[in-house]
Amino acid sequence: MSAATIALLGQPNSGKSTLFNALTGLHQHVGNWPGKTVEKKEGTFTHNGKSYSIADLPGSYSMSANSDEEVITRDFIASGKADVVCILADSSQLERSLFMLADFAGMDVPCFLILNMADVAKDQGKYINVSAIEKKLGIPVALISANDKNSYEKFYDVFERAVKEKTKLNVSALEKEYESLNGYDEIKSSLEDNTIEGYSPMWLTVKTLENDKVITAKLREKLSNEDFNRISRYSDTKGAIAAGESKFRWIDDILKDAVNVTKTRATLGKLDRIYTHRFWGKPAVVLTVILGLVGSFIPALPVMGLGSLVDALKVAVSEMLAGAGYPDFINQILCNVILQSMSFVIKMLGFVFGVTLVFGLLEEVGVMARISYVFDNTMSKLGLQGKSVMPFLVSFGCTMGGAAGSRVIDNWGQKVLTVALTWAVPCGATWAIIPMLSSIFFGSAAPVVIIAILLVMILHMWITAKVFGRNLVKSEDKFGMIMELPPYHKPKWGALFRYVFGRTKDTFFRVTKVVLLVCGIFWLLSYSGSDSYDSTLLYKLGIAIEPFTKLLGMPWQLFIAFVASSVGKEGAIGVISALYSGTSYAQGFNEAMSGGAVAANLNELLLANVSRPEALAFIFAITFNMPCIVALAATYQEIHSVKWTAKIAAYYTLSALLIGFIAYHVGLLIW
Amino acid sequence: MKLKELKENSEAVVTGLDGDPRFIGRITSIGLTPGSSLSVIKNDRNRPVLIYARDTMIALNRKECEGIEVSEVRA
Numbered sequence: 001m002s003a004a005t006i007a008l009l010g011q012p013n014s015g016k017s018t019l020f021n022a023l024t025g026l027h028q029h030v031g032n033w034p035g036k037t038v039e040k041k042e043g044t045f046t047h048n049g050k051s052y053s054i055a056d057l058p059g060s061y062s063m064s065a066n067s068d069e070e071v072i073t074r075d076f077i078a079s080g081k082a083d084v085v086c087i088l089a090d091s092s093q094l095e096r097s098l099f100m101l102a103d104f105a106g107m108d109v110p111c112f113l114i115l116n117m118a119d120v121a122k123d124q125g126k127y128i129n130v131s132a133i134e135k136k137l138g139i140p141v142a143l144i145s146a147n148d149k150n151s152y153e154k155f156y157d158v159f160e161r162a163v164k165e166k167t168k169l170n171v172s173a174l175e176k177e178y179e180s181l182n183g184y185d186e187i188k189s190s191l192e193d194n195t196i197e198g199y200s201p202m203w204l205t206v207k208t209l210e211n212d213k214v215i216t217a218k219l220r221e222k223l224s225n226e227d228f229n230r231i232s233r234y235s236d237t238k239g240a241i242a243a244g245e246s247k248f249r250w251i252d253d254i255l256k257d258a259v260n261v262t263k264t265r266a267t268l269g270k271l272d273r274i275y276t277h278r279f280w281g282k283p284a285v286v287l288t289v290i291l292g293l294v295g296s297f298i299p300a301l302p303v304m305g306l307g308s309l310v311d312a313l314k315v316a317v318s319e320m321l322a323g324a325g326y327p328d329f330i331n332q333i334l335c336n337v338i339l340q341s342m343s344f345v346i347k348m349l350g351f352v353f354g355v356t357l358v359f360g361l362l363e364e365v366g367v368m369a370r371i372s373y374v375f376d377n378t379m380s381k382l383g384l385q386g387k388s389v390m391p392f393l394v395s396f397g398c399t400m401g402g403a404a405g406s407r408v409i410d411n412w413g414q415k416v417l418t419v420a421l422t423w424a425v426p427c428g429a430t431w432a433i434i435p436m437l438s439s440i441f442f443g444s445a446a447p448v449v450i451i452a453i454l455l456v457m458i459l460h461m462w463i464t465a466k467v468f469g470r471n472l473v474k475s476e477d478k479f480g481m482i483m484e485l486p487p488y489h490k491p492k493w494g495a496l497f498r499y500v501f502g503r504t505k506d507t508f509f510r511v512t513k514v515v516l517l518v519c520g521i522f523w524l525l526s527y528s529g530s531d532s533y534d535s536t537l538l539y540k541l542g543i544a545i546e547p548f549t550k551l552l553g554m555p556w557q558l559f560i561a562f563v564a565s566s567v568g569k570e571g572a573i574g575v576i577s578a579l580y581s582g583t584s585y586a587q588g589f590n591e592a593m594s595g596g597a598v599a600a601n602l603n604e605l606l607l608a609n610v611s612r613p614e615a616l617a618f619i620f621a622i623t624f625n626m627p628c629i630v631a632l633a634a635t636y637q638e639i640h641s642v643k644w645t646a647k648i649a650a651y652y653t654l655s656a657l658l659i660g661f662i663a664y665h666v667g668l669l670i671w
Numbered sequence: 672m673k674l675k676e677l678k679e680n681s682e683a684v685v686t687g688l689d690g691d692p693r694f695i696g697r698i699t700s701i702g703l704t705p706g707s708s709l710s711v712i713k714n715d716r717n718r719p720v721l722i723y724a725r726d727t728m729i730a731l732n733r734k735e736c737e738g739i740e741v742s743e744v745r746a
Contacts (some may be wrong), residue, residue, distance in 0.1 A: 011700075062700040066693045096702040096726040103700070211692050237695055241688050244699030245706065248725075268712060278715045373730045377717050480732020481719050482697050487728075563694070 003050040004163045009042050009057050010088030011100055012410060013486040015116040018146040019088065019155075019363065020056040021495040026502050026523050033058075033072050033642050037412045039640065055082065063103040063208075065214040067411070077107050078198025084162045085111040091128055091143060092120040092487050094255060095248075101137075105171045106203025112140040112162035114155060119145040120487050125262035132258040138170030173253065177246040181209060182515060183234030190227045195219070208232070211238035214576065227404070237670055272485070275370040280318035285374045287395040288449035295353030295579060296401070303350030311343040337523050343513045344568065345508065348630045350402060353402035353504045355394060360496055362390075363408045366488045378480045383473040385409055386481060388418040395425035399627035403634040404503075413472035417638045420648045423631070424460040426453060426623050429569040435621055436573070440603050441615040449616070453623055456659065460624060467651070511633040518567055518629050526624040542579075552657050553617030553664025555610065562618065562660075566626040566653065573602070580605045613667025621660030626652045674718055674731070674739040675710045683741040684708050692737035701729055703739065 009018040020028070024043030033040045041056035041426035059073030060066075077085055089097040096117070101113060114135075115121075121128060136139040144151035161167065178184050187208050191201040196218055199207075207215040208231055216235060220228050268276065274284050314335045321331045361370050367482060372386035379388050387409055395402030403420035409415040426434070434453065438446035525538040543555035549559035559577040565572040581601075606615070626632060626649055636645040677683055695720060702725035703709070704744050710711035719730040731739075 040741065062696060064696040064700070066696050093726040096727045099700050099702065210696065213692075237689070237692070240692060240695045241699065241705060244704045247699075248707070276713050276718075276721060278718070281718075369730075373719055373721070376719050376730070376732060458729070480735045481730055482732065482735055483702055483730055484701065485721070485728040485730055598716050 002044065002053040003246070004083040005055065005081060006159065006163075007055045007057050007082035007085045007090065009059060009073065009077070010116075010345045011090075011097055012060050013090040013366075013369070013484065014090050014097060014100075014117060015146040015489075015541060016056060016088050017499075018492050018495055019055065019114070019116070021499045022146060022152070022492060023054060025495075025498050028502065030506070034353055036068055036072060037639070037641055038068050047160075051313055061099075062099065063107075064210065065212050069410075071214055074107070077109055078196075080109065082109060082197060084159070084166075084587070085109050086114055086159065086162075087111055088114050088116055090117050090120075090486070091115040092117045092124055093484065094121075094126075094128070095251060096484070098251045099247060100168075101390065102174065102251055106200040106206070107167055108168075108198060108200055110144075110162055110166040110168055110329055113137065114158070115143045116146050116615065117140065117489060118143045119148065119486075120489055124487075127260040127262070129258040129260075133254060134256075136170070136173070136254050147490050147495075149403045149494075151334065159381050160325055171200075171202065174246070174250045177250050178202065178206060178243070178549060181239070181242050181246060182615075183209060183231070183239065187231040187234060189191070190223060192448050195222055196652045202482075207238070209234055209236075209243050209529055211235035211240060224490050237294075265490075269488075271488070272370065275374060281374045285371050285389070286393065288367060288371070289390055292358045293355075293394055293397050294394050294402075296358040298353070298354070299357055300350035300354030303353055306348045307343050307345075307347030307350065308400045310339060310346060314339045314343070322380075332523065332527065333520075337519050338516070341512070341519045345512050345515050345630070346518075348511070349356040349504055349508055351398050351401055352404055352507050352634065353500060355398070356503050357496070357500045359390065359394070359405045359408065360500060361491055364491045364496060367484045368408050369483065369485045372483065373485060374479060380480055382417075382461070383419070383469045384414050384465075385411070386420075388421075391418050391422045395422040395427060395627075396431075397428050399423060399425070399427045399631040400634040403631060403638050404507075406638055411473075413474065415558065416641070416644050417468055417472045418466065419635050419639055420472075420651075421461050421464055423627055423635075424624065425462060426457065427569070427627050427631075429628070430623050433569060433573050434619060437606075437615065437619055440606055441610075441612055441619075449619065453620070456620065456624070464651075468648075472638055507634060507637055510637055511630050512632045515567075521562070522567070551669075552621075552661050553614055554621070554660065555614060558610065558614065558618045562610075562625060562656075565622040566629065568630075569622060569625075572622050576601055576606070580609055580622050612671045613664050616667040617660040619663035619664040624652065624659050625656040643666055672741060672744065674722075674736045674741050675714065675733050677714065677720075677741065678741065679711055679714050682708065682710045684744055685739060686742050687740035688738055689740070690703045694735065694738060698735075698739070702727060703729075708744070709741070 009015050019045065020041065023045045027045065028041060031040045032038065038058050041600055043054050045052055045054060055076070057073045057076060060069050063070060063074045065071050066122070076082065087101050089101065115128060130141050130143050140161045142154040142158040144154050166423065184205055188201050188205040191204055195201065196204060203473055204215060208219065210290040217231060275281055317339065318331055318335045321334065347531035367388070368387055371390055375386035375389040377385050391402040391405040394405045399422055402425070403419050406418045407414050408423070409418055435446060435450065438449040442449055525541065526536050538560065542560055545559065546556040549556050554562065558578060559578060561572045561575040564575040632645065632649055635648065636642070639645065685703055685705050687705060688695060707724055709722045710740065711720065711722050712728065715719035719732050720736055722729050
């Protein structure tokens with residue numbers, strides 16, 4: 001039973017996630033807000049023997065009704081589910097970041113204010129008089145650095161005070177500002193304390209002036225027609241602008257005697273001069289992401305090593321079981337299905353761990369905002385934010401990393417679209433097999449195939465953006481960038497690591513289930529009980545579907561390899577090898593998953609059995625197929641929607657076959 | 672004049688805002704209200720305009736800042 005529930009409210013870059021992660025550690029749970037696709041983060045922490053619940057509210061820049069996130073945020077606060085609201089502001093950008101407090105003012109809930117990034121403000125030569133601010137606001141205020149452990153005493157102190165004394169914000173000075181607004185008195189006089197539960201008449205009046213769609217719709221229900229018409233004529237752009245001016249006048253007044261600046265205003269730092277450079281900006285960003293990708297292998301390698309260890313264990317375990325006289329199929333299930341899957345999953349997880357860590361770090365330090373700035377113009381052509389360039393680049397290495405990296409995109413629709421587009425980027429495993437297949441079949445013309453793949457990739461991304469974009473990115477979300485470039489901060493390593501471990505653990509459980517299931521199915525299909533392959537289900541199935549696969553330009557063996565490539569592209573070559581050389585299928589699949597097992601005479605086998613148009617169909621089909629089963633699981637983990645994950649998977653499977661079909665016919669024209 | 676017509680290193684004051692409620696909400700929440708002063712840090716073609724206002728470095732998409740009217744302040 002928790003002693004109190006606390007809700008965190010703050011603009012992006014106010015250090016909300018850092019504070020949340022530092023307070024809760026691994027005691028956090030990520031889910032969805034009921035009926036919405038917005039991520040819900042909750043957790044618990046104990047202090048002085050008492051246990052508290054904490055909710056990280058998704059709200060973005062204000063308490064308006066411009067997004068689901070903002071509406072969820074204010075509904076949650078108004079519902080009274082939180083005993084106290086912790087409002088965060090960035091002390092290095094106090095003037096602007098106190099806007100959230102001003103927009104919150106008028107909600108009838110106890111609160112306290114945390115001025116974060118004290119270290120950055122100090123570096124800027126800002127002196128902040130906390131007690132002066134506290135006196136004006138009437139709520140506890142603390143100046144902290146969420147990345148500094150010693151700050152937390154101050155946090156707990158004001159938090160406990162706010163819970164105990166149920167401190168509420170003093171809004172009289174703000175209301176004086178509002179009273180000068182045209183229509184304010186008239187609207188407010190038609191409202192009562194409980195017209196809408198949880199919101200004061202002052203707050204509702206200002207939202208009416210701002211033409212807030214959700215609030216005006218609610219007022220239309222609650223008020224008489226006559227009253228509603230009388231007040232709604234004030235809802236317009238002018239009202240919204242004037243209300244904004246009032247809020248900032250109030251903020252200016254709070255800060256007037258409380259902040260002392262010794263240094264002059266900031267200019268572009270050395271790093272920012274490079275990132276914002278007209279020519280060098282883009283190369284610098286691409287280089288940063290590539291270095292990040294390379295850097296993510298450093299923490300990934302030990303984990304990947306562990307995966308190989310599990311793989312190596314297979315032989316020993318298999319011999320031991322055989323020696324102890326266990327039946328062959330138990331041996332195979334344990335080694336070829338369970339150990340094989342674990343090895344595969346652990347190797348992949350190494351990469352998820354590395355990417356989440358490195359790109360989480362880039363986000364926290366502030367580099368991600370610069371990436372967004374540099375690629376804003378390019379990405380807006382796809383209906384996306386500049387940040388989306390990062391997942392795309394990462395996906396050349398690993399799609400799963402790209403999907404995991406998409407978490408820095410704050411709009412759900414744009415996030416789903418970004419993940420969907422990362423699937424079109426051929427990943428590292430694809431690049432490992434495509435050049436090889438191309439040179440077997442096309443010799444010196446192989447580079448032409450590679451260039452064609454890159455061109456199809458761009459076209460694919462453009463078409464997919466059109467196909468999915470219509471439903472995912474609403475026209476009101478299609479706005480270009482309006483965002484701050486925050487000053488660079490030091491990361492809080494402990495909180496970051498805990499967050500990354502939590503995410504990786506989460507991915508592990510999700511992915512393991514899927515991989516075990518899929519590996520199990522493949523093994524069952526290819527299990528024959530003897531060494532002959534023509535009694536396997538797979539062979540019978542293959543022969544049965546061949547008339548259909550031939551239409552798509554692929555012999556059944558290639559089609560099965562295509563299906564196997566949705567599990568992992570590394571496997572495709574091994575599967576072809578097994579199918580054409582006629583060795584044990586079960587063993588072939590098993591070894592294919594480890595990325596090995598290529599028949600020595602693969603070249604001759606392929607050239608003897610596969611025509612050039614068929615090869616072309618196969619190359620294009622597997623390149624643009626679903627990247628792998630782990631990418632599928634990672635996609636679900638990021639976008640929280642079964643429907644959209646299934647849609648994306650089905651779309652890629654079908655479009656890959658279509659692209660293969662087209663490639664086959666192009667091939668027939670050439671040869 | 673429009674914000675995006677300002678030259679690099681110039682100082683200006685916001686004189687008017689125009690746009691849909693979403694734009695007004697977003698632009699006021701980041702601190703650009705009539706009367707607020709700003710300075711232009713960077714203004715390259717095909718890039719968002721980079722300004723400094725209310726303690727903050729802000730990047731504004733060129734299309735989005737169509738609705739921001741300013742008047743230049745001579746130093």
